[in-house]
Amino acid sequence: MKRIEAIILAGQSAAEQNALLICNIGYPSRELFSVSDRPENFYMLGSMGMASSIGLGLALARPERRVLVLDGDGSVLMNLGSLASIAHHGPENYLLVILDNCCYGSTGSQPTCTRLGTDLAAVARAAGVRRVRRAESREELTEALLGQGVVVAGVAAGNADVPIISLSPQEILGRFMRCARPAGRS
Amino acid sequence: MNPSLAVHLGLKRAGINFAASVPCVNLQELLERLDSDRDIIHLPATREEEGVGICAGAWMGGHRPALLMQNSGLGNCINALASLDLLYGIPLLMIISHRGGRGESIIGQVPMGRLTVPLLEALEISHISPCPAKAEYEIFSAWKRAESDCRPAAVLLDIDFWRGE
Numbered sequence A: 001m002k003r004i005e006a007i008i009l010a011g012q013s014a015a016e017q018n019a020l021l022i023c024n025i026g027y028p029s030r031e032l033f034s035v036s037d038r039p040e041n042f043y044m045l046g047s048m049g050m051a052s053s054i055g056l057g058l059a060l061a062r063p064e065r066r067v068l069v070l071d072g073d074g075s076v077l078m079n080l081g082s083l084a085s086i087a088h089h090g091p092e093n094y095l096l097v098i099l100d101n102c103c104y105g106s107t108g109s110q111p112t113c114t115r116l117g118t119d120l121a122a123v124a125r126a127a128g129v130r131r132v133r134r135a136e137s138r139e140e141l142t143e144a145l146l147g148q149g150v151v152v153a154g155v156a157a158g159n160a161d162v163p164i165i166s167l168s169p170q171e172i173l174g175r176f177m178r179c180a181r182p183a184g185r186s
Numbered sequence B: 001m002n003p004s005l006a007v008h009l010g011l012k013r014a015g016i017n018f019a020a021s022v023p024c025v026n027l028q029e030l031l032e033r034l035d036s037d038r039d040i041i042h043l044p045a046t047r048e049e050e051g052v053g054i055c056a057g058a059w060m061g062g063h064r065p066a067l068l069m070q071n072s073g074l075g076n077c078i079n080a081l082a083s084l085d086l087l088y089g090i091p092l093l094m095i096i097s098h099r100g101g102r103g104e105s106i107i108g109q110v111p112m113g114r115l116t117v118p119l120l121e122a123l124e125i126s127h128i129s130p131c132p133a134k135a136e137y138e139i140f141s142a143w144k145r146a147e148s149d150c151r152p153a154a155v156l157l158d159i160d161f162w163r164g165e
Helices: A003-016 A027-037 A051-061 A073-076 A081-089 A120-127 A140-143 A169-180 B003-014 B025-035 B049-058 B075-086 B107-122 B132-149
Strands: A020-023 A041-043 A067-073 A094-099 A133-134 A148-155 B018-021 B043-045 B067-070 B093-097 B126-128 B152-158
Touching: A003 A027, A003 A067, A003 A094, A003 A140, A003 B003, A020 A027, A020 A051, A020 A169, A027 A041, A027 A067, A027 A133, A027 B003, A041 A169, A041 B075, A051 A067, A051 A081, A051 A094, A051 B018, A051 B043, A051 B049, A067 A073, A067 B132, A073 A094, A081 A120, A081 A148, A081 B043, A081 B049, A120 A133, A133 A140, A133 B093, A148 B003, A169 B049, A169 B075, B003 B025, B003 B093, B003 B152, B018 B025, B018 B049, B025 B043, B025 B067, B025 B093, B025 B152, B049 B067, B049 B093, B075 B107, B075 B152, B093 B107, B093 B132, B107 B152, B126 B132, B132 B152
Parallel strands: A020 A041, A020 A067, A067 A094, A094 A148, A133 A148, B018 B043, B018 B067, B067 B093, B093 B152, B126 B152
Antiparallel strands: none
């Protein structure tokens, strides 16, 4: 599965679930923006490693809303403590999807430790996450996107040829918060 | 005035209803107070940077977030403060136990003790150092500034503060 195929599935699933979607920095956000832009998408432009944490805070603040996070292996390795926090404090409305391409895809495809055998699904389980799944096909990912906890989806290395995001940080945040905040709150 | 109570009252007056924390011995009583406060969601973080991310998400979802930490953790969260909070315009109330100054007994606290204010100023994050008697109002004011400026604001609470001075 190409990563952009996984991102298309995640974008479609988020729309069908009326979910808020936090997307990791770099090409993943650019790919999501180009194939499935919605105001309910939050595109990270910096703070590598923080996607799972932003989603966790959001899911706790809005327990009645479905919250999906699209993260990467390199970014999760940078913030492994987040898996322990998700295990013990993550609510049922939260799903972390780790798109594992075994490399830092936005910086020249340098290998991450998952290329050498680090198993992020096993790390998540060891951290205490009860619901951990692997998804290697489009069908498995489609089903896993409806679940909770952590999904590790194997994807091929490589980026799609997509432009940079044509929204300012303030535009990304402003339109996202109009969707993410409780009704009637500015 | 009990210093932990003064900070708690300041958080309440500011309407803070979400907190992430990494502990400091000086924050011990305050963290216990937050755990028993039903109006505040309190999440222990594994690292200060993670706390910045969690608090940003809580803000997006309509909550008023505070991050409680020791100043040794400020260095751990510089990138998230700069390229998440400051980049997008996300407010955050930072309640920081400021170790490494006058009266510090642990030499390892001294380097970050000296660097705390220069780092905040490099980030153009406002900082105040109230005494316990004025902490409630000054913490409220710091949050109001954070909210109106759409950026983090720091409250530095040094060793004298926790001694009630």
